[in-house]
Amino acid sequence: PYFEIDPLKIDIKEVASVVSTAYARRLQVIPVKVEKTKIVVATAEPYALSWIREFQDVTNKQVEVVVASHTAIKYFIEEFFTVRSATQEFKRENPREAGSRGDFSAVIELDRMLKGTKGDITKDASAVVRIVDWLFQFACTERATDIHIEPKHGKGQVRFRIDGKMRVVYSFEPELMIPVVSRIKILAEMQVDERRKPQDGRIRYRLADGREMEMRLSTIPVQYGEKIVTRIFDPKMVGKSFEDLGFADEDIDRWESLINLPHGLVLVTGPTGSGKSTTLHTSLRLVAKEDVNICTVEDPVEIMNDDLNQMQVNYKLDITFGNAIRAFLRQDPDIIMVGEIRDTDAGKMAIQAALTGHLVLSTLHTNDAVSSITRLIDLGIPPHLITASLRGMMAQRLVRRLCEFCREKVPTSPAAWAEVVGPHPVAMPSHVYAPKGCRECKHTGYLGRLCVYEMVLMDRELKDSIRSSVTLEELMDITKGKYVPLRVCGAHKIIEGVTSLDEVLRVIF
Structure with a gap:
């Protein structure tokens, strides 16, 4: 079956640990789901499957093959394995930090190491620089308005806010938490060694396609370290x-x-x-x-x-x-x-x-x-x-805007309609539109906001x-x-088919 690779629905850390980057590049295949006894692997060549036996021997799991576009596979091999290879490189270069939760020592040394990397980011740059670069590119590609990098017990967690909703997109080793946050603070010209009080900063970041994004940063101390939130402003x-x-x-x-x-x-x-x-x-x-x-x-x-x-x-x-x-x-x-x-x-x-x-x-x-x-x-x-x-x-x-590529017509719920319009006399339509989900909207049913x-x-x-x-x-x-009134305006947007009953109820009430 044809498979749409959606990075927001894939455990990137898990699938990238299945095989090496070189192996995935050589075969032009990419794991997209890991289960207890099998691995779902995407390929662009469904009739050239001689690699399956070797893959099963390497992973000791059964392989289920799905078909994806060659362009997508090539792109996501680089995306998914970037952080993994950078993490491994960081561990090799910083053996004292590996396996630890990240002591606050050596941050000033890290600061000096990264001070010269504020310009264009290349493949030869620091591992931490490549991780942060991937994170910013990924957030902008997925239309995120906020990036939350949060220290948790035994891991670092990354969440994006997309169309007003928070989604977990990645988790990484705890020893990377301080270097990643420090790198971002350096870019924002914040005090790298100050973690006891909140700080604010700003970054102007150029994407691979040439667009410049304004980023506003805020840090706070939390129970497991320092949390950083980056708000992304798209000039468009x-x-x-x-x-x-x-x-x-x-x-x-x-x-x-x-x-x-x-x-x-x-x-x-x-x-x-x-x-x-x-x-x-x-x-x-x-x-x-x-x-x-x-x-x-x-x-x-x-x-x-x-x-x-x-x-x-x-x-x-x-x-x-x-x-x-x-x-x-x-x-x-x-x-x-x-x-x-x-x-x-x-x-x-x-x-x-x-x-x-x-x-x-x-x-x-x-x-x-x-x-x-x-x-x-x-x-x-x-x-x-x-x-x-x-x-x-x-x-x-x-409110989130319904995806025009997949929205579907459904009968109007009288109870939900009455809750939206309240005392205002707005005629109830027989049908309204509801979210469904497709590849254009990353299977959320919504695409943008209004x-x-x-x-x-x-x-x-x-x-x-x-x-x-x-x-x-x-x-x-x-x-x-x-x-x-707000609720009547929301009702009009529902009738126009640009948003849903559930979305108006969620946001306005």
Whole structure:
């Protein structure tokens, strides 16, 4: 049978230990599954099987043959055996470390050894360098947004977050944990020998295909050592249009009318990881022109853009969001983007900037759009200043996009539909689409993500209510019918067939 080699469903460490790299290259075969009594082996030549007897003698297991493309086999032989050969090389060169859980000694020596390897990575480079290089390439190939390298009892574990879901992709010997983390910290210009406190760093990494990826790193000490998380920012995401992000045409027009205002405050709200930064940077890309001066303050600067003047928060130097806005006001800005309004000072300065002829874009951590009003009040912003400056707010979430190559039509569950739409009168369709899984989506049923959102524009009635210090529930009643709520937007995406009932329920509720 034809076999699709999916590295996320294969125990790479296990299959790479079955035979040597040279053996796999010579025969152009690759183990893809190891069971107690047999091994599943992929080949591109199903009629040339003279190697099976030798393979069974070497492994002492029965062989089940599956057929895969020659291109895939050649590619994954190099991918799967890279880490294995690098690990073996590391053990040969560092016999004192082999078999141990990795003492913190010799890290400074490792630092010196790897200092000269920040450029292009070649096959002759250090074993640890090759492992990290493979890891970054693999993550970007699989569309991961985050890499988690975690020390566990007796092993190091690697997990990727793909389309919002975490997946274990690899585990390696514990003695490699410190060298791998140290190599990444060197690239990010972090303190290699400091493992007692959290650190942050950044890498700009060039892939084999020439693309440059921005990577933001964070380390923390945990029970078995040091964990490192790498967030990957693909510049192509910022180059996407609002249509690509899942916005309807009429909502694009409404949003663009907000971000083209000469002054005022515009907010994007939602939890961490809901795509707020992508929405803001996509917005800035649309308004960035030669005759517009745009200043941003972020913590940290996630996506580099030469059209912007980007400042990073640094509390040690007293560069807070509020102080950055104060500095911007002396820089003749047209537009100011504030990464997040976290405290009263940042809130008051954002309002002041909006009231003095500048357009201010920022984010808040609230669950819905209307709650951003009460959040500003909680921060100590007087209601009359909110009504004078706030122009509109949008709450958003990211849901996984159904794979268009394999999605399947299924009858709609009345109970699930009622849970999605709640009290809103949205007609239930007879059928919706559900995930199935194919080689295009790595058998997950989903391929990419899109926005589900709600957008509220300020009007006279809402401003009068804010001045009257009404409650959040009263604000909800006042705005009812004036915007499309998150759950209704999710229902529309389900009807369009771009996401599933289960996905909307998972993300929004």
